[in-house]
Amino acid sequence: MKKYNIMKRYFNILLLLVVLASTYSCEDYLDQSPEDGLTSEQVFSDYFSTRGTLDRANRLIHNYVFNDSDWSSELNGMADDCQVSATRFPVHTVLNSGNWMDSNFREIGGMRSFNVNQEFNGNDIPIEIVGKAFIAIRAVNQVMKNIDLITEYPEGLGYTKVQLKNQLIGQAYFLRAFHYFQIIRRYGGFPIMDKVYDTTHDFNETRPTYLESTEFMVSDLDKAIELLPEQWNSQNLGRATKTSARALKAMSLLYAASPLMNPQLNPYGSNSKTYNIDLAKRAAQAGAEAINGLTAGGYEMFSMEDYTENWYSRNSGFPKEAIIQAPLSPNTDPNGSGRAGQGWFLAQFEGGWAVEGQPTQNAVDKFETISGYDINDPEAQTMGGYDPNNPYENRDPRFRRLIWVHGDDMYPDLPNPNPGAARTLNALPGGWHYNFENSRSKMFTGYYHRGKFKWPGCNKWHRSRGWFRMFPHIRVPQVYLDFAEAANEAYGPNGAVPGTSLTAVQAINVVRNRAEMPNVIAKYTADKETFKKRIYNERAVELFHEFHRWHDLRRWKLAQDVFAEGIWGADIKDVNGNIVYDKKIIQGAQRIFEHKHYWYPFPTDVMNIMTKFEQNPGW
Secondary structure (H helix, E strand, O other): OOOOOOOOHHHHHHHHOOOOOOOOOOOOOOOOOOOOOOOHHHHHEEEEHHHHHHHHHHHOOOOOOOOOOOHHHHHHHOOOOOOOOOOOOOOOOOHOOOOOOOOOOOOHHHHOOOHHHHOOOOOOOOOHHHHHHHHHHHHHHHHHHHHHHHHEOOOOOOHHHHHHHHHHHHHHHHHHHHHHHHHHHHHOOOOOOOOOOOOOOOOOOOOOOOOHHHHHHHHEEEEEEEEOOOOOHHHHHOOOHHHHHHHHHHHHHHHHHHHOOOOOOOOOOOOOOOHHHHHHHHHHHHHHHHOOOOOOOOOOOHHHHHHHHEEOOOOOOOOOOOEEEEEOOOOOOOOOOOOOOOEOOOOHOOOOOOOOOOEEEHHHHOOOOOOOOOOOOOOOHOOOOOOOOOOOOEEEEEHHHHHHHOEEEEEOOOOOOOOOOHHHHOOOOOOHHHHHHHHHOOOOOEEEEOOOOOOOOOOOOOOOOOOOOOHHHHHEHHHHHHHHHHHHHHOOOOOOOOOOOOHHHHHHHHHHHHOOOOOOOHHHOHHHHHHHHHHHHHHHHOOOOOHHHHHHHOOOHHHHHHHHHHOEEEEEEEOEEEEEEEEEEEEOOOOOHHHHHHHHOHHHHHHOOOOOOOOOOOO
């Protein structure tokens, strides 16, 4: 009995942890909470108070680039496309230690990471996305339980009372699904969280499968699609729409169709990577519905000229590609007080704090030639315009928009030699940047981030302010990429999905054409397995450094294969006056990843007490 009481107390902390409601966007909500000694009738009788409670769950959508102290902005340092430079505390060293189960470090410690003073990201270590998910679901379920208590609806908002109520319910279903997805995509099947739990609830229950958890989430999203508007008025920009719910539904079904989530098809420890075709069909259909709703929702892709408007802008902080977006950062909006020119996301030489992430050669090699050839394809040199002696030219335009390479003049408006050799990237042994990184016992890939999450002039010389800084969780291109992956598995590269004439190949070409890239070369679309490699590659390029790669490698069951190939950097040398380009393994950057690491483990103190709930395999 004593152990069971401990278990209940643990889950009470996990599920009932609540602090004051906060604000969302530029609107003022009542800072009231049902945990402040107020009765439900007092809190939920008023529309604005109810909406304030619900908007707490909006605020808890994690912003990976919230401020200059947020190490989460280098989450992709867990994958293969970015490498945290510091040797003292990059995230992969914690992963390599094997101490996942009882860690409270960053991403893998989310189940134990609860700090009520950091709920909305302060200037110290913020609460992680899974910790936020539990708090958000609690808030949402409070609203859903008490929604019928509202008696006071405002006038003058442009909506009827029925519409206002339906909007709240629709947002609640969406937000519960979004936050629940953050839990199950990391930990697997998890108890259905559809009520406000009290101290009498028996949490010692049988664990649902991932697919059962997905069905609960999809049912919430179907209800959200029914109740949410296609678009909001100008006072409610950034809120979830029908398209937001459709896109999340497509993404969640694609995950459910993926190899990792189907152990009956791909047993633990095996190398099989089979998709669930029935779920792939549903994911493709959901993706088609999301694509069909883009225009009505007001969503569209930027031109390449305005590509980076997705992540930083002088204009409104709600880019037209962002279907689901984290709340704006108060540290870097035009009226904020954020510190430009310092932080974890900057290179140390330009004002950063020693642990910046750098693009890897693994990532660079995924950008095709401008004519659409994989640079490892033998025809890339004979027909594709790839020159290994000049490897950074004639490549996918996204490459040079997002990554600085050897020889780039990174600050052309600054005097030379002041800031001196720092201005032109020199990755040669003995070169300024090479020496700078190595003199600080850091790992150097030969590349620096340029275009995502770091706005122009964010360095110690310019200290440029006045930028909105955004983190979209789902952008328009991802909807096409999700659709293409599901459609390819279910219907092949060129098979039409019921309800749309769009094929997997055509969907990928929409994303490529926006990037001023040609259609996928015909030989790469010969069959499902061949085309799947291009789909995976296109995701790595278009979603580069957006923190999808780590979860993609897991759900595809490719993490072991990819990490076994190593983490690579540029190896550039001057040989008798000629620059020779090659690549090399980055010492100290290896990733240790076993079969058990495909799922995050539940903490030991939980598993020692629970008798019915099953731990993830291998832990």
